[in-house]
Amino acid sequence: MSEAPVLHVERVEREYPGTPPIRALAGVDLAIEAGEMLAVVGPSGSGKSTLLNIMGTLDRPTAGRVMIEGVDTSTLSDRRLSGLRSARLGFVFQSFHLMEAVSALDNVATGLLYRGTSGRSRRAKATEALEKVGLGDRLSARPTKLSGGQRQRVAIARAIVAEPALVLADEPTGNLDTATGDGILELLHDLNRQGATIVVITHDSALASRMPRTVEIRDGLIQSDQLQVAVTA
Amino acid sequence: MTTSWKSKLRLRDLIGTSLISLRSRRGRTALTALGIAIGIASMVAVVGISASSRAALLTELDAFGTNLLQVQASSVGMTQEPLPIDAQPMLNRLADVSSASAVTTTGFEVHRTTHDASVVGITAVAVDPDLFETMKMSLVAGRWFDDGTRSLPVAVLGDVAAERIGITDLRGGPTVTIAGRQFVVVGLLDELPLHPDLARNVMIGDEAAVALLATKPNPSAIYLRVDLEGIDRTRPLLAATANPDLPTRVEVSRPSDLIEARAQVDQSLQRLLLALGGVALLVGGVGIANVMVISVLERRGEIGLRRALGATRGHIRSQFVLEAGVLSGLGGLLGVALGALITAIYARRQEWVVELPPLALIGGVAAALAIGMIAGLYPAAKAARLDPALAVSGGTG
Ligand SMILES: Nc1ncnc2c1ncn2[C@@H]1O[C@H](COP(=O)(O)OP(=O)(O)OP(=O)(O)O)[C@@H](O)[C@H]1O
Ligand SMILES: [Mg+2]
Numbered sequence: 001m002s003e004a005p006v007l008h009v010e011r012v013e014r015e016y017p018g019t020p021p022i023r024a025l026a027g028v029d030l031a032i033e034a035g036e037m038l039a040v041v042g043p044s045g046s047g048k049s050t051l052l053n054i055m056g057t058l059d060r061p062t063a064g065r066v067m068i069e070g071v072d073t074s075t076l077s078d079r080r081l082s083g084l085r086s087a088r089l090g091f092v093f094q095s096f097h098l099m100e101a102v103s104a105l106d107n108v109a110t111g112l113l114y115r116g117t118s119g120r121s122r123r124a125k126a127t128e129a130l131e132k133v134g135l136g137d138r139l140s141a142r143p144t145k146l147s148g149g150q151r152q153r154v155a156i157a158r159a160i161v162a163e164p165a166l167v168l169a170d171e172p173t174g175n176l177d178t179a180t181g182d183g184i185l186e187l188l189h190d191l192n193r194q195g196a197t198i199v200v201i202t203h204d205s206a207l208a209s210r211m212p213r214t215v216e217i218r219d220g221l222i223q224s225d226q227l228q229v230a231v232t233a
Numbered sequence: 234m235t236t237s238w239k240s241k242l243r244l245r246d247l248i249g250t251s252l253i254s255l256r257s258r259r260g261r262t263a264l265t266a267l268g269i270a271i272g273i274a275s276m277v278a279v280v281g282i283s284a285s286s287r288a289a290l291l292t293e294l295d296a297f298g299t300n301l302l303q304v305q306a307s308s309v310g311m312t313q314e315p316l317p318i319d320a321q322p323m324l325n326r327l328a329d330v331s332s333a334s335a336v337t338t339t340g341f342e343v344h345r346t347t348h349d350a351s352v353v354g355i356t357a358v359a360v361d362p363d364l365f366e367t368m369k370m371s372l373v374a375g376r377w378f379d380d381g382t383r384s385l386p387v388a389v390l391g392d393v394a395a396e397r398i399g400i401t402d403l404r405g406g407p408t409v410t411i412a413g414r415q416f417v418v419v420g421l422l423d424e425l426p427l428h429p430d431l432a433r434n435v436m437i438g439d440e441a442a443v444a445l446l447a448t449k450p451n452p453s454a455i456y457l458r459v460d461l462e463g464i465d466r467t468r469p470l471l472a473a474t475a476n477p478d479l480p481t482r483v484e485v486s487r488p489s490d491l492i493e494a495r496a497q498v499d500q501s502l503q504r505l506l507l508a509l510g511g512v513a514l515l516v517g518g519v520g521i522a523n524v525m526v527i528s529v530l531e532r533r534g535e536i537g538l539r540r541a542l543g544a545t546r547g548h549i550r551s552q553f554v555l556e557a558g559v560l561s562g563l564g565g566l567l568g569v570a571l572g573a574l575i576t577a578i579y580a581r582r583q584e585w586v587v588e589l590p591p592l593a594l595i596g597g598v599a600a601a602l603a604i605g606m607i608a609g610l611y612p613a614a615k616a617a618r619l620d621p622a623l624a625v626s627g628g629t630g
Pocket of ligand 2: 048
């Protein structure tokens with residue numbers, strides 16, 4: 001592919017201040033092409049969330065750079081960086097981060113709020129996204145009325161509603177039981193088959209083994225980066 | 234490509250976003266807004282009540298006229314040196330004087346009957362029939378003196394005098410006794426708010442006083458109506474015109490100054506009350522800042538999420554400033570309504586026309602909005618500075 005990778009992390013380091021300073025990332029190189037789906041695995045404290053936050057421009061590296069679609073993100077202003085997140089990135093968190101005061105539909109529509117899209121078109125796209133994740137019949141439900149798996153589906157719908165170049169999910173199944181978690185993973189696979197580029201952080205190696213590509217991280221360094229020979233969906 | 238990487242938040246969506254979080258915390262919103270409402274209500278009430286009071290004074294002033302001057306013999310020790318007999322015609326000759334009416338004390342107390350000595354403090358004064366016009370008096374019953382009755386034993390009572398003596402109407406032809414002589418009461422005067430002295434008097438005709446009570450015809454006071462434009466020019470001439478020999482024994486005053494002085498007193502009280510309302514408002518503002526700081530701490534997860542969804546620091550800041558503004562704007566609306574209600578109730582009780590300056594109403598809401606937004610600046614800056622990575626991992630939300 002002649003085009004730049006969707007995401008290119010180059011020699012990224014992240015040190016948290018402290019005595020001694022905590023070296024959460026110690027020089028990570030990673031390139032993700034459009035249409036890929038990969039798992040980032042590793043033990044607790046290995047730097048997975050730190051890496052995801054840096055990939056998602058929520059955090060800045062202390063050294064190295066993060067290129068998104070060929071653009072060095074360190075050169076961008078807060079406004080452009082925020083714009084980049086709103087247009088090109090989608091996030092899914094372990095704790096869902098849904099707004100309880102508003103409906104599933106309005107939660108998903110928030111994914112387009114900072115694009116300047118009109119309310120009508122936000123709701124139309126949010127409806128589509130909720131249908132995609134199998135919640136077309138729960139549009140007006142408040143998150144408190146939904147199960148854990150359904151809440152995560154709402155969060156995923158919100159992450160994809162703006163059709164981002166890259167979806168970043170940090171332990172999306174961490175708060176769910178195995179069966180429900182499998183359903184969420186199945187959904188992410190479906191979305192990937194429809195063209196979405198997805199990074200999933202997990203410390204569940206069984207889950208990781210079903211991914212086309214697995215990046216293992218330990219003590220802030222990439223330990224292995226493997227492509228699966230056969231992918232069973 | 235990067236040109237499309239720009240966050241945009243529509244104004245109506247910004248407002249909607251701010252409203253959502255206020256709606257989802259109704260109890261807190263109401264209580265916080267109440268703090269501001271109390272401050273605004275007290276300020277609006279102060280402005281409204283003093284405006285109504287001022288309007289009432291001005292109505293009084295209008296009815297009364299500001300072109301009345303009073304020329305009086307000043308007292309030396311216990312005795313009053315009366316004005317010369319020709320003081321009134323002399324004053325009347327001045328170019329800007331349109332009417333001059335004399336009042337002469339008789340020195341006699343007034344009693345209800347010949348044998349009764351119980352009514353005290355009510356004295357009889359002799360008046361010129363013009364006085365009615367000059368003072369813009371009005372009657373509640375009967376009639377005033379005319380050229381035919383000014384020499385007869387008839388009397389007209391000031392409202393305070395009538396009350397003290399116990400005459401409320403003219404049925405049965407009530408009489409009063411002055412120096413052992415009966416005078417038939419032919420008229421009862423309406424209130425004379427600016428002339429409590431006159432209201433306490435029983436008035437008899439000037440010619441009757443001289444003929445029946447042997448009163449010396451030297452006036453003790455002369456009331457003048459002067460052309461308004463000529464008033465400053467005329468006033469310094471009055472003392473010397475009234476009493477060319479002893480101008481220093483003459484006091485000149487302008488009764489409407491009293492009303493204006495009252496309005497002045499009101500104003501300084503108003504300033505004090507406004508300051509108190511301002512303090513209440515400030516306390517309300519601090520309350521808002523306080524609640525917003527707590528809100529920012531509680532909503533770290535939401536703030537992190539919004540940053541992840543593409544909100545700029547500016548968007549977060551605007552959201553919180555607007556939330557604080559709406560919060561206190563609501564308080565302002567409530568406060569203005571409350572203040573208007575207080576004004577209306579108070580003014581009704583005082584029998585004033587309710588006067589609510591629109592500027593106070595608009596200003597009340599605007600002040601509340603401004604206070605809220607200022608109070609929101611610090612918490613909003615805190616929210617905007619939150620590290621998004623930390624905020625999303627906070628685990629809340
Ligand atoms: N804000 C922070 N300040 C200081 N140290 C931090 C901060 N965030 C993470 N760390 C440290 O950086 C290291 C990597 O943390 P990180 O959260 O990236 O690990 P992780 O792989 O996501 O772990 P887990 O699987 O438990 O979520 C850890 O040692 C952690 O204590
Ligand atoms: Mg983690």
